Amino acid sequence: MSAPPRHLVLWLPDWPVRAALGAPPGDEPVAVIQANAVIACSASARAQGVRRGQRRRQAQTRSPGLRILPADPLQEQRMFLPVLRLLEELVPGVQPLRPGLVALRARGAARFYGGEEQAARHLIEALEAHAHPGTRAGVADGLFTAEQAARMAEPVHVVEQGDARGFLAPLPVQVLGDEQITTLLTKLGVRTLADFAALQVGDVRDRLGERGVRLHDLAVGSDSRPLQPQAPEPQLAREIVFDGPLAQAEQVAFAVRQTADAVTAGLAELSQVCTEVRIDLTDDDGGVSSRVWMHPTSFEASDLVDRVRWQLEWMAGALADTERVGAGILEVRITPTRVDDSAHHQPGLFGQGPEQRLHHAVSRVQALLGHRGVITPQVTGGRRLAERQLLQPWGDKTPHERSTALPWPGSLPAPLPSEVFTPPVPTRVTSADGSAPSVDERGALSAPPARIEDVPVLSWAGPWPLRERAWDAVQARTAQRFQIVDESQRAWLVLWEDGSWWAEGRYR
Structure with missing residues (x-):
């Protein structure tokens, strides 16, 4: 197998922290939080024991003075664009891997600057x-090895050609x-x-x-991923x-x-x-209302004007109970x-298909009725x-705070009930003697369910505990789930919570 081409990787450590602060972090301990976990932290925070992956409370225990900032992927990308433009002026073929990490072919840069290490130091x-x-650079055979070299650099680490496997050997499989x-x-x-290789x-x-074979190739230093240079997108914002200041939504929209356009x-x-x-939207008090909008197909100029109008209406409702209710708008900024590619959104040779016509029709109805005039159901985490x-x-x-990709311990696995009661409705579950069975703190059922809604029970399963916010004495909730099938072949999902039985859903 031929050796992978040489790559040069530049790594700007703690980029989410830099983007959130708008500047390199100083001596203040700072951590960026997403889904209640640390995804990045400053050097001073690490010195106090804060680490990636820690829960927020654990990180604050390690560093009582820790400054917490929310993750903002769009801000990270926006702050990284000037870095990409600068690097593109110095060397062609820069590929952004993610905000804070870029790669390029080492051969061209080495020829221009007189060597791989010289090129890396010049870019730093x-x-x-x-x-x-604080930028670090790694040069090695393949993207994966070069990235690991960059993370170990002080500030440049060059892995000689053919030495990738030996360099990677002591690293953990994580x-x-x-x-x-x-x-x-x-x-x-x-x-x-080394064990894996x-x-x-x-x-x-x-x-x-x-x-697994792909990861094994990385472990032996045979990373064959092609580098696809990508120039940063031009400034598209207007x-x-x-x-x-304009106080009326129609004035701003016009x-x-x-x-x-x-x-x-x-x-x-x-x-x-x-x-x-x-x-x-920036008002005359200096406040900024920022919101991201998506379109099922693509935005036209009229769609952008509609979003500005809807955001103004949303902004007016959010400020209705504050003293800033009369603030006027001084500036509007639209950033794609x-x-x-526009070719993916062109109408077909014989006109638009049913799906495209549906998009246009629904968007038109929404423009007439307002932002929440047309709604669509979606499944989130929980x-x-x-x-x-x-x-x-x-x-x-869709909000990322309740992503379906998160584990959600205690959530119900598929298949889910076809009918969901929102909120759960009280239901009557009785045992053979006519009393309501109960579940104690250890999850033990006092008696098997014999009837549900006065219909004999054919079979049942459970309980499955459902515990939420156990760390919060005020908001903690504990319930026990059961599945019950009655003699009429109706399947129920029921909850025992707060000393009562509740129907959460029903299978059909």
Whole structure:
């Protein structure tokens, strides 16, 4: 197998912290939190024992003065664009891997700057001159090895050609990034990349499949991923500043039409369309209302004007009970945050298909009725059935706080009931002697259920505990779930909670 091409990776440590602060972190301990867990922290926070993956409360225990900031992926990307533009001016073919991490082919840079290490140091010095200190660089065979070298650099680490396997050998298998497979490998006693690389490829494929083989290739230093250089997107945002504050939504919507036209025209010049946009409204008190809007297909200028109007209405409702209710709008900024090739959104040769016509019809109805005039059902994360149902306005972005990708211990596995009671309704469950069975603190059932809603029970299963917010004495909730099938072949999902029986859903 031929050796992977040489790559140079630049890593700006703690980029989520830098983006959240708007500047490199100083001596203040800072942590960025997402889903109540630390995803990044400053060096001073690490010195006090804060680590990635810790729960928020555990991190605050380690560092009582810890400053907590929410994660903002859009802000991280926006702050990283100037870094990409700077690097593109110095060396071609820069590929952003994620905010704070970029890669490029080492060969061209080495030829221009007189060597791999010289090229890496020149790029680091350029970033430091533009207020990005602490950048590290790694050069090695393949992207994976170069990234690991960058994380160990002080500030540059060059792995000689052909030495990738020896360099990776002592690293823990967790650096592969696949939690499921690395957990299994650890249980099997495979704790370092050297242990993993020593396994036969056939054995890895039989046990872990092709995904395991791919990770095995990384462990032996045979990373064959192609580098696809990507220039940073041009500045697509447009803004308008009014001579004086405008208090009426219709005034702002009328004034922003030319700005919306400029946004779509700028995208059209690049043969692109916008599928996600962020709108920032600045009032005369200095307050900023920022919101991300999505479109099922792509935004036209009239759609952008509608979103500005809806955001103004939402903003007025949010400030109705505050002293800022009379604030006028001084500035509107429209920033496309997700674009697509316009060829993917062109009508067909023989007209638009049913799905496209549906999008246009629903968007038109929404424009007439308002933001929440058309809603669509979506499934979110959660433990209780009622909280997993979400009615979203047409085209809106699903909140990430209740992602279905999170584990949600205690949630009901598939198949889910076809009918969900929101909220759960009281139901009558009785035992053979006519009394209501109960469940004690240890989950023991006092008597088997014999009837539900006065219909004899055919079979039942449970209990399955459902515990929420056990750490909060005020908001803690504990319930026991049961599945019951009655003689009429109706299947129920019921809860024992607060000394009563509740029907949460029903299978049909």
